[in-house]
Amino acid sequence: MRETDPGYVPPKVMPSPILSASAGLLASVMMVIAIVILLRGHNAPGGGFIGGLVACGAYVVIAFAFGAKRSLKLLGIHPVTMAGVGLVLAVLSGLPSLGLGIPFLTHLWSDVPTELGVLKLGTTYLFDIGVFLVVVGSFTAFFFMFEEN
Amino acid sequence: MLTLPAIVFGALAAAVVAPWTLGRLNPRLLVLVPLAALGALIYITGEVTSADLITHQISWVGSLGVNLSFRIDAFSLLFCWLITGIGALVVFYSASYFSDNPRVKYFTFLILSFMAAMIGAVLSDDVIIFFIFWELTSVISFLLIGFDSTKPEARRAATQSLMITAGGGLALLAGLLLLAQAAGSTQFTVIVGEGARIAELPIYPFALILILAGAFTKSAQLPFQFWLANAMAAPTPASAYLHSATMVKLGIFLLIVLDPAFGSTAIWQTLLIGFGAGTMMVAAGQALRVEGFKSVLAQTTVAALGTLTLLVGLDTPVAAVATVGFFLSHALYKAALFFVAGNAMHATGISSLREMGGLYRALPLTAAAAVVASLSMAGLPPFIGFIAKELLFEAKLAGGLTALVAIALIVNSVLVALAAVVSLRPFYKGPQKPAQLRHRERISLVTPPLILAGMGALLGIIPGLASSVILVDAASAVAGQPVDTKFKLWHGLTPMLGLSVVAVASGALLAWKWRPSHAALSRVETPLLFQTERLSDGLGSLTLALARWVTGMLQHGSLRRYTLVPVAVMLAVLCFAIARNGIAVPELTFNRPYIIGLTIIIILGSGLAALTKSFLAVLIGVGLVGYALGVFFLKNGAPDLAFTQFAVETVFVVIASAIILRLPLTVGDARTKSEKVIDGTLSIAVGGAATVMMLAVLASPLDERVSDYYRLVSLAEAYGRNVVNVIIVDFRALDTLGEIGVVALAALGAFGLMRGLKIRSRKTMS
Numbered sequence: 001m002r003e004t005d006p007g008y009v010p011p012k013v014m015p016s017p018i019l020s021a022s023a024g025l026l027a028s029v030m031m032v033i034a035i036v037i038l039l040r041g042h043n044a045p046g047g048g049f050i051g052g053l054v055a056c057g058a059y060v061v062i063a064f065a066f067g068a069k070r071s072l073k074l075l076g077i078h079p080v081t082m083a084g085v086g087l088v089l090a091v092l093s094g095l096p097s098l099g100l101g102i103p104f105l106t107h108l109w110s111d112v113p114t115e116l117g118v119l120k121l122g123t124t125y126l127f128d129i130g131v132f133l134v135v136v137g138s139f140t141a142f143f144f145m146f147e148e149n
Numbered sequence: 150m151l152t153l154p155a156i157v158f159g160a161l162a163a164a165v166v167a168p169w170t171l172g173r174l175n176p177r178l179l180v181l182v183p184l185a186a187l188g189a190l191i192y193i194t195g196e197v198t199s200a201d202l203i204t205h206q207i208s209w210v211g212s213l214g215v216n217l218s219f220r221i222d223a224f225s226l227l228f229c230w231l232i233t234g235i236g237a238l239v240v241f242y243s244a245s246y247f248s249d250n251p252r253v254k255y256f257t258f259l260i261l262s263f264m265a266a267m268i269g270a271v272l273s274d275d276v277i278i279f280f281i282f283w284e285l286t287s288v289i290s291f292l293l294i295g296f297d298s299t300k301p302e303a304r305r306a307a308t309q310s311l312m313i314t315a316g317g318g319l320a321l322l323a324g325l326l327l328l329a330q331a332a333g334s335t336q337f338t339v340i341v342g343e344g345a346r347i348a349e350l351p352i353y354p355f356a357l358i359l360i361l362a363g364a365f366t367k368s369a370q371l372p373f374q375f376w377l378a379n380a381m382a383a384p385t386p387a388s389a390y391l392h393s394a395t396m397v398k399l400g401i402f403l404l405i406v407l408d409p410a411f412g413s414t415a416i417w418q419t420l421l422i423g424f425g426a427g428t429m430m431v432a433a434g435q436a437l438r439v440e441g442f443k444s445v446l447a448q449t450t451v452a453a454l455g456t457l458t459l460l461v462g463l464d465t466p467v468a469a470v471a472t473v474g475f476f477l478s479h480a481l482y483k484a485a486l487f488f489v490a491g492n493a494m495h496a497t498g499i500s501s502l503r504e505m506g507g508l509y510r511a512l513p514l515t516a517a518a519a520v521v522a523s524l525s526m527a528g529l530p531p532f533i534g535f536i537a538k539e540l541l542f543e544a545k546l547a548g549g550l551t552a553l554v555a556i557a558l559i560v561n562s563v564l565v566a567l568a569a570v571v572s573l574r575p576f577y578k579g580p581q582k583p584a585q586l587r588h589r590e591r592i593s594l595v596t597p598p599l600i601l602a603g604m605g606a607l608l609g610i611i612p613g614l615a616s617s618v619i620l621v622d623a624a625s626a627v628a629g630q631p632v633d634t635k636f637k638l639w640h641g642l643t644p645m646l647g648l649s650v651v652a653v654a655s656g657a658l659l660a661w662k663w664r665p666s667h668a669a670l671s672r673v674e675t676p677l678l679f680q681t682e683r684l685s686d687g688l689g690s691l692t693l694a695l696a697r698w699v700t701g702m703l704q705h706g707s708l709r710r711y712t713l714v715p716v717a718v719m720l721a722v723l724c725f726a727i728a729r730n731g732i733a734v735p736e737l738t739f740n741r742p743y744i745i746g747l748t749i750i751i752i753l754g755s756g757l758a759a760l761t762k763s764f765l766a767v768l769i770g771v772g773l774v775g776y777a778l779g780v781f782f783l784k785n786g787a788p789d790l791a792f793t794q795f796a797v798e799t800v801f802v803v804i805a806s807a808i809i810l811r812l813p814l815t816v817g818d819a820r821t822k823s824e825k826v827i828d829g830t831l832s833i834a835v836g837g838a839a840t841v842m843m844l845a846v847l848a849s850p851l852d853e854r855v856s857d858y859y860r861l862v863s864l865a866e867a868y869g870r871n872v873v874n875v876i877i878v879d880f881r882a883l884d885t886l887g888e889i890g891v892v893a894l895a896a897l898g899a900f901g902l903m904r905g906l907k908i909r910s911r912k913t914m915s
Contacts, residue, residue, distance in 0.1 A: 037792075043870040045788040047877060053796035060803045080900050083893040090886050105882040109868050120868060124878045127885075131878070134889040138896035143804050145903045 016065075023065030030058035038132050039125070048128035052135025059140050068144050079141035086133025093126035153205045153219035157269045160186050164261035168254045176244035177593075179257050183236035183264055190229050197226045198622045204274055204338060218336055220274035223622030224473065228271050228402060230619075231480045235394050236264040238597035242488060243386040245593035246495060256296065260390065263289040267395055271402060276325040276335045279403075283321065283367070286396050287314040293387040294380050306379035312689065313366050313376045321363025321403075327356035337406055344410020354416055360407070361420060368400030368454045371428045375682035377451055378435070381443040385491030388443060393450045393483040398476065401457045405472065409629030412464050421462025422548075426556050428455030433563040437659075438671045440503050442490040442575065445567055446483065449526070452560055453479045456541065463548045469628035471540035473620055478525060478537040478605060485522035485601035486571060489515055492594050493575050496586050503664075505575035512590045516576035518598035523572035525605040527565040527656065528649060531638055532609040535649075542645040558652055565656020570663050612637050709820070709828070716835055723838035732841060733848035743784060750777040759832075762818070764809045772802045789873040 034055035041047030063071040075082075094105035109122040163182045171178045197203060207217040221229075240257055247253040263286060270282035288311070295307030331347045332340040340347070347353055364370075369377035380392050391397070404421065411417045429452050436448035453475070460472040492515045493508060494500050509516040521532075528538035538561060545553045608615045616637075625631045640646070659666065739745060754773030757766055775798035783791035820828070859872050859880065869875035877885050 041871060041874045042868075042878075045792050045871065045873075047789070047871070047874040049877070050789070050792050050796050053793070053800050056800050057796070057803065060800070080893075080897055083896050087890060087893050090889060094882065094886070105886065107867065107879050107882070122868060124867075124869070124875075127878045127882060128874075131885065131889055134893050138892045139800055139804070141896040141900055145900060 019061075019065045023061050027058040027061045030054055030061065034058060034132075038128060041128060042122075042124060048131030049135055052132040053139070055132070055136045056139040056143070059136070060143060063143065072144055075140070079137045079144060081137070083134045083137030083141065086130045086135075086137060088130070089133065090127050090130030093123040093130060096123060153203075153221055153272050154207055154217055156186060156189050157219065157265065157272055159189075160265035160268055161262070164258065164265045167261065168258040172254045172257055176247075176253050176257060177241060179244070179261065180237050180241045182261055183233045183240060186264070186268065187230065187233035187237065190226060190233060193221075194226065194619070197221055198223050198619065201626070202338065206274075215277045215335055216275055217278060218274040219272045219278075220338060221272055222626040223619055224405065224624075224626040225271045225402075227473070227477065227619050227623045228398070229268055231477070232264055232267045232271070232395050235390060235480065235484050235601070236260065238484070238488075238600060239386045239390040242389075242491075242594060242597045243384075245591055246384070246386055246491060252296075256293075256384070256387075259289055259293055259296075260387070263293070263391060263396070267399070270399055274337050276329055276337065276340070279337070280318070280322050280325060283363075283399065284315060284318045286391075286399060287311060287318055287367075290314065290380070290383075290391050290396055293391060294383040296384050296387065297382070300382065302379075303382040306376075306382040309685070309689075310376045310380050313373050313685065317363045317366025317373070320359045320366075324356045324359030324361075324363065327352055327359065331356070341407065341410040344407075348411055348414050353411075353414075357411065357416060357420075360403070361424075364400035364403050365424060365458075366400070367403075368397050368458065369428075369451050370400070370424050370455060370458055371431060372681035374428055374432060374451050375685070378439075378444060378447045381441070381447050385443065385487055385494065388447075389484045389487030389491070393446065393487055394480040397450065397454055398457070398480070401454065401461065401476070404458065404461045405627050408461055408627065412461075412629075418462050418464060422459050422550075422553070425455045425457070425459030425462060426553060428452070428458065429556055429560045433560045434670070435675075436563060436567055437663075437667055438673075440501050440667065440671070442494060442500055442502050442505070442571065443487070445502060445571055446486055446490060449564060449567055450479075450483055452564065453483070456557075456560070459553070460541070460544060463544055465544060465547050466624075466628050466630070466632040467540065467547055468544040470620075470624040470632055471537065471544040472627055473624045474533070474537040474540050477608075477615070477620070478533040481601050481605040481608075482522040482525040482532075482534055485518055485598040485605070486526065488594070488598035488601070489519040489522065490571070492590075492598070495594070496588055496590070498587055502570065502574055506578055507576070509576040511586050512576070512595075514590060514595040514599060516572075518595060518602045519572040519576060521602035521606055522598065523568035525602070525609070527568035527653065528561060529653065530609070531606070533605045533612070533615075535609060536612055536638060538649065538652075539640060539643075539645045542648045543643075546644060554648070558648060561649075561652040562655040562659060565653050566659035566663060569657065569660035573660075574663070609638065709824070713828075713831070716831055720831065720835045720838055723835070723842055727838060727841055727845070730845060733845045735844060735848040743780070747777045747780055750774075765806070768802055768805050768809065772798055775801075789871070 034051045034057075036051075037046040037054060038048055038051030039046075041051065059071060059075065062074060066074075072079075077085075093107070096108055097106040098104050100108075105127075107123045107127070109120060112119040112121050160182070163185070167179055167182050171181065202220060202222045204218060204220045206219075209215055209217045239260055243256055243260065244253065247256055250256075266282045266285040266289060270279055270286060273279035273282060291307050291311040294310055295303050297303045328340050328347065329335040331350055331352060332343040334340065347356075366373045366376075377392060377397060381388055383392065432448050432451035432455060436445055436452065439445055439448060457472060457475060457479075460468050460475065492512060493505060496512060497505065497508070499505055525532035525534035528534045541561075542554070542557060545557050621632070751774050754770045754777065756770070757773070758770030761767060761770065775794060779791045779794035779798065781791075782788075782794060818825075856872075859876060863872045863875045864870055867875045867879045869879070
């Protein structure tokens with residue numbers, strides 16, 4: 001049977017032992033990097049979108065190494081749900097300003113004093129985390145959909 | 150004081166929460182929700198009747214001038230009493246009516262939401278808020294008519310009613326916006342206050358016709374009257390509530406609200422009187438033709454709505470009193486009769502009046518309620534219907550149009566006849582052996598009609614009870630000026646009494662000869678002019694055919710043609726821009742070696758992608774182009790962009806290869822030679838045009854005002870040093886929110902599609 005014939009089923013790809021062995025470490029490192037990218041985004045190159053893409057890469061590594069089913073279980077939450085949660089977080093980040101009578105999505109900041117110095121916290125972080133979750137959820141959803149089929 | 154928004158939103162919240170909490174304990178406990186609303190309304194009665202009008206406002210979308218503003222006068226208070234009072238009876242009734250139906254919670258949820266929406270619409274002072282509640286009632290009506298969703302006729306009736314009432318709603322929105330524009334405010338109170346000035350504007354006739362289209366569709370006036378007859382596919386408690394006592398009167402209510410502003414204009418009076426009288430006549434004719442218990446009630450309801458429309462069109466104080474009196478009496482007797490119909494149909498399983506008979510032995514209390522309610526419908530003393538009908542005759546006599554009096558006489562005779570038919574035929578006449586009964590009379594099913602019928606009798610015997618509490622104030626609110634009470638049982642020997650006697654006598658004759666006249670009439674074809682239902686159905690199927698044709702044209706399923714169209718459009722736009730702005734070439738320097746290197750990589754990558762037959766090679770080629778571009782960005786001061794480019798390329802290549810692993814790696818090219826030539830030419834042309842365009846952009850000096858602004862305020866106002874990120878999450882956050890919304894929706898949509906595919910393929914396998 002040739003590859004161009006209808007009904008051709010490609011052979012199952014054997015999971016590579018090298019990939020399986022290194023996937024966990026690789027994915028963990030990628031995940032940490034993704035979160036760093038997400039959080040530093042406000043002052044240096046990075047942000048929710050890029051961080052989300054890197055995190056998505058981490059899941060893809062896991063999925064290639066251990067198969068779609070197991071990695072989906074590892075995710076703990078359905079990707080589409082994750083995207084929904086992200087969207088809700090982004091909307092929520094805009095609500096505090098509405099309560100103060102300023103337009104929706106005007107971000108608020110507060111200085112939180114800590115032992116190491118003043119921590120600047122803003123609702124932008126919530127918004128960016130929302131973007132992050134939407135990106136991770138949506139792209140992993142696309143990926144897993146094809147993997148499952 | 151209890152504020153109006155609190156009542157409206159309290160009712161809405163209770164409607165959403167109560168069915169799943171209180172209703173789980175016992176569906177009958179849900180009566181507490183409408184009763185609480187009724188209590189709140191009674192509590193504020195003194196305040197409402199002592200003032201002409203009370204308004205409450207909460208700022209909402211201030212920038213659009215749309216506020217949560219509410220108004221209440223004596224007439225809207227009366228309407229709200231009916232909505233909540235009958236609502237309570239309907240909830241009580243349906244708990245028993247649906248005792249063996251697990252969907253009772255869903256049903257009461259719809260009924261309670263409908264009640265809240267009605268209160269919201271009646272109390273709204275803002276036209277936008279009014280419109281939202283108005284459409285909400287249309288949607289809930291759609292869900293209730295289609296409650297028996299397994300029946301095709303219920304689905305058809307539901308869709309038809311939604312098409313007509315929601316379509317009318319759109320016209321209404323346009324009309325209300327025109328009025329708001331003319332008045333300079335979205336508030337009803339301001340619009341009515343400016344009414345005299347608006348009526349002089351050239352826009353007034355258009356606005357009026359749009360608003361009447363909304364009111365006439367909702368209140369089943371000619372030529373839209375047919376949807377109400379079909380809406381009888383709804384469960385009977387819903388028909389009693391929505392399609393006789395409340396929702397269909399919302400259109401009339403809107404007319405009454407606007408009447409003080411426009412009631413004296415000729416076009417208003419002509420249209421309302423004309424359409425009202427026409428609807429009365431057509432409905433009276435139809436009412437004699439049909440044989441279903443509920444169908445008869447539906448047609449008489451249409452006739453009553455026509456009467457109300459006509460009364461609003463008459464610009465006299467006595468017409469205002471008649472409007473309010475008839476509004477109240479019709480709600481009382483018609484809801485009672487629907488309950489009665491529900492009882493008879495529930496017990497026998499028969500819906501045709503011709504097949505029912507002798508039910509008084511089995512359902513004595515239902516029969517009693519039927520008789521009392523229909524005496525009020527026939528307009529006999531001492532019932533409230535009598536007072537309302539006397540006022541009606543008086544209003545028409547005062548209107549000075551003989552034709553109107555004649556129409557009123559004919560329609561009232563028909564009402565008398567049908568009142569006798571619906572109360573006597575199923576219970577006291579007909580087949581002597583009663584049909585097989587499914588159950589005996591239930592107390593919980595006869596209490597609601599008995600209460601309503603009893604109210605009609607009580608208010609007829611002691612008319613002062615109603616008029617002193619609310620009717621006079623309500624009539625004054627409708628008339629827009631104080632009116633003196635004419636609400637009493639005995640007016641002396643008046644022309645109205647004479648007309649009543651004639652109506653009752655001819656109605657009795659008609660009732661006696663109902664069977665032959667009904668049979669004769671139902672053989673007659675409806676005049677073509679009134680077959681608007683066929684027109685509406687025809688328009689519906691035409692729209693569907695058009696949609697099918699357009700979809701077939703656009704969704705041909707050929708990926709090549711899908712891609713061809715946007716690419717060709719892009720080429721046309723680019724050529725247009727170049728033709729307008731001319732060609733300009735900036736000074737280009739290739740002095741750095743990395744530029745030459747990257748350019749070569751890009752050319753090689755795109756060449757590979759274009760020429761190879763292997764999917765994997767295409768992927769690698771496109772990936773090369775992407776990474777090379779990323780390096781360009783990195784070298785030119787856009788690390789964020791480069792970063793994103795790399796990440797996107799990586800994820801894209803990984804996802805695409807995951808797909809490709811499932812597919813054969815090489816496929817034959819199915820295109821013909823000439824198709825390949827077209828595709829190639831188009832690609833080169835687009836590439837060339839884009840290059841020319843880019844050169845022209847580079848040749849003109851860059852306007853840096855916007856980027857300078859963001860660079861300046863990014864840290865100062867938004868506390869971020871990364872300007873790109875600050876723009877994304879802060880300055881243009883709303884855009885980003887929209888974009889991630891699209892991304893999430895795309896994932897959800899693709900997920901749903903793929904799941905559908907999976908289920909289908911599993912089915913074909915088994």
